[in-house]
Amino acid sequence: MENNLQGVLKGQKIAYFSMEIGLRNEIPTYSGGLGVLAGDTIRSAADLNIPLVAVTLVSNKGYFRQKLDASGTQTELTEEWTPSNFMTWLPQEVSVKIQGRDVKIQAWHYNCKSLTGGCVPIIFLDTNVEGNSPEDRRITDFLYGGDHTYRLKQEIVLGVGGVRMLNALGFKIRKYHMNEGHSSLLALELLKCNGKECPIVKDLCIFTTHTPVEAGHDKFDYSLVEDMIRDQNDMEILKKYGGEDRFNTSLFALNLSDYVNGVTKRHSRVSSELFPGYSIQAITNGVHSYTWTCPYFRDLFDRYMPGWANEPELLVRIGGIPDDEIWEARRKAKKALIDEVNKRTGAGMEYETFTIGFARRMTAYKRATLLLSDIERLRKVNRRGKIQIIFAGKAHPRDEAGKQLIRDIFKSIETLRNEVKIVFLENYDMDLAAKMVSGVDLWLNTPTRPYEASGTSGMKAAHNGVVNFSILDGWWIEGWIEGVTGWSIGPMPEENLIGEEARVAELNDLYNKLYYIIVPMYYERKDDWLKMMNNSIGMIAYYFNSHRMMRRYVTHAYL
DSSP states (O other): OHHHHHHTOSSEEEEEEESOOOOOTTSOOOOSHHHHHHHHHHHHHHHTTOOEEEEEEOOTTOSOEEEEOTTOOEEEEOOOOOGGGTSEEEEEEEEEEETTEEEEEEEEEEEEEOTTSOEEEEEEEEOOOTTSOHHHHTTTTSTTOSOHHHHHHHHHIIIIIHHHHHHHHTOEEEEEEEESGGGTTHHHHHHHHTTTOHHHHHHHEEEEOOOOSGGGSOEEEHHHHHHHHOOHHHHHHHHHHHOSSEEEHHHHHHHTOSEEEESSHHHHHHHHHHSTTOOOEEOOOOBOHHHHSOHHHHHHHHHHSTTTTTOGGGGGGGGGSOHHHHHHHHHHHHHHHHHHHHHHHOOOOOSSSEEEEEEOOOOGGGOTTGGGSOHHHHHHHHHHSOEEEEEEOOOOTTOHHHHHHHHHHHHHHHHTTTTSEEEEESSOOHHHHHHHHHHOSEEEEOOOTTOOSOOOHHHHHHTTTOEEEEESOTTHHHHOOBTTTEEEESSOTTOOOOHHHHHHHHHHHHHHHIIIIIHHHHHHOHHHHHHHHHHIIIIIITTSBHHHHHHHHIIIIIO
16 A cells, blocks of 8 residues: 555645545545535546545544434434545554644545546545544544534644645645635644745645635634634734634635635625635536446447547537437436335336436525425426426434424425325435436426525536526526526526515426426427437536536646
8 A cells, every 4th residue: 555655646736625525425424515526526636637635534433324204303323434445544643733632643545546547545534543532533533523622623633634644645735725614724734834924825725615605614713713722823823814703714715825716606706795805716616427427328428429538528419319319318317216216215206207306405595395385386287297306415413494394395295195206315325316316307406595606416417418497596507598408496696686585586487487398398398308408418517527627727726
C-alpha cells in the first residue's frame, strides 16, 4: 500500500476537502446530495486525470440506517462498517489541539481508480486511535452527528488535521478546495504555516458554497470556539476573518479564498446578496455520467456513441439512436425499479402505469408533500390517466418537521390506498437512487424558492431519458425549456410571488399540467413523449455532467 501511495504522490495536487464523500453504498460516508456530488467530482477527476487528492472523515458509524414503522415514524440505526475491507491504514500520525488536549489522527487510504488509468487518492481521517480518550476516539464516528461541540471538533479534525496529514504523507499541494464551509479551518492552519500572510493563503484557497440561505451556514458561539481552540493567537485570526459576533465558517472561507463559487448561476446571485461585497462566481453542478446511467442505456450509448462515458457531450447525438431502442431501454429500467418496489413493499405496482418519482432529503423546504396537497385534484389526474408515485428520503435525526413529512406521506398512502398506488421506500441510498432516477417516467422536484442551490437528481434522471417536472430553482432554471426538456411548476424566476400566492400558483400549475399535458402525452402521444426523452438526454445530460463541471474548475479555479 505504501508503494500505492508513492504512485500518487508525484507532482502538485489539488487538495479537495469535503465533510462527506459518497463513493459506493458499502462505504456510508455520505448523507445526501453534497456527498454524492463530492463522489462524482472525484470520479470525474480520475477519468480526466486531474491531479486531485481528497480529504474527508472516516465516519466509522456512517450517517444512519433509516427504519420506518407502519405510520411512517423514522428510527435511526447506526450503520457500522469496516474501513479495512475497502482501504488501507496508514502509519503516519498527526495531532490537533482540542480543549488543550492532543488528539491523535491517523488515516485510511482509498484509491478511486478510473478505467482511463487515472487515480484519485482519498484520505479518510480517523481519531479512533490508541492513546486518545474514549471521547476523542468518537469524534470521527457519526457524520453530522451530535451537537455543536461535536461538529466543531469534527471541523477542527477535518480542516487543521487534514492539512497536517497531507504534509505528513508528503503531498505537494498547489490549491486547497473547500467543498462547503465545514473544512474552512484548513485556512487557519495555512495562515500559521505562512506567517499569517493573508495574500499567500488566499492564493492557495478555493471555496465552493452550496447553500443559498443564511441558516445553512455553520456558525459557532465564540465561547464554544475558545473552549475548543484555547489559543489566543488563533482566536484573533478567527475573529478577524470569521465574523465579530459568532464564528461563521463560510465567512472565514470567503475572506481567505481568492476564488469563490456557487453551484448554479441563480445560486451565485443569491449568495452575492447574502454576502455583499464578495465576488462569487458560478460553476453549475453536474453528475458523473457513467455512474448514473443505468446498464440498459450504457449499452445503448456504447453501441451508438462510443467514448460517451469520458466525453458526455457526445450525448447530443442521441438523435442517431432509433426510438424503439430508446423505448426498450426505458422499459427495462422501469421494470427493474417496479420489480424492486414490489419486492420491498408488495404494493403491486404495474409496468405500464405512469410513474412519478420523488426522492430527496426529507426537510421542510423540499416540500415532499406538495403533490399530495389536494387529494381531490390528484384523484382527478388519476382518472385522466392512471398514475403511481414512489417516494424515498431520510430526515435528519433532529429535523422533526422532516420526520413529520414522512408521516404525512404515509397518511396520504392510506387515504388513497384503493385508488392510487403510492409507496415510500425505506433507507434511501446510492443504489436505490440509481434505480429510481432511471426507472420512473417523471422526476418531480418541488422546493421552496430560492432555497434549492442546485439539486442534481434531475440531472441523473435525464441521463436515463426520464423527464423533469420542477419548480424553477437551482439547476432547472438553466436546463428547462418548457415543453421541450420538461416542464416548470409555478412562477417564472423573475416573478416575485412569495408565500401563499406562490403556493397557489404552484399547485394550480402542478395539477393542471399533469391533467392537461403530461399524463395525456404519456398515454396518448407516445411520439411526443419519446421526443421529450430524447431531449432529456441530448439537451440536458450532454451538459449537466461532472466532466464539464470539472473542466470549468480546472480552467477557472485550479490553474
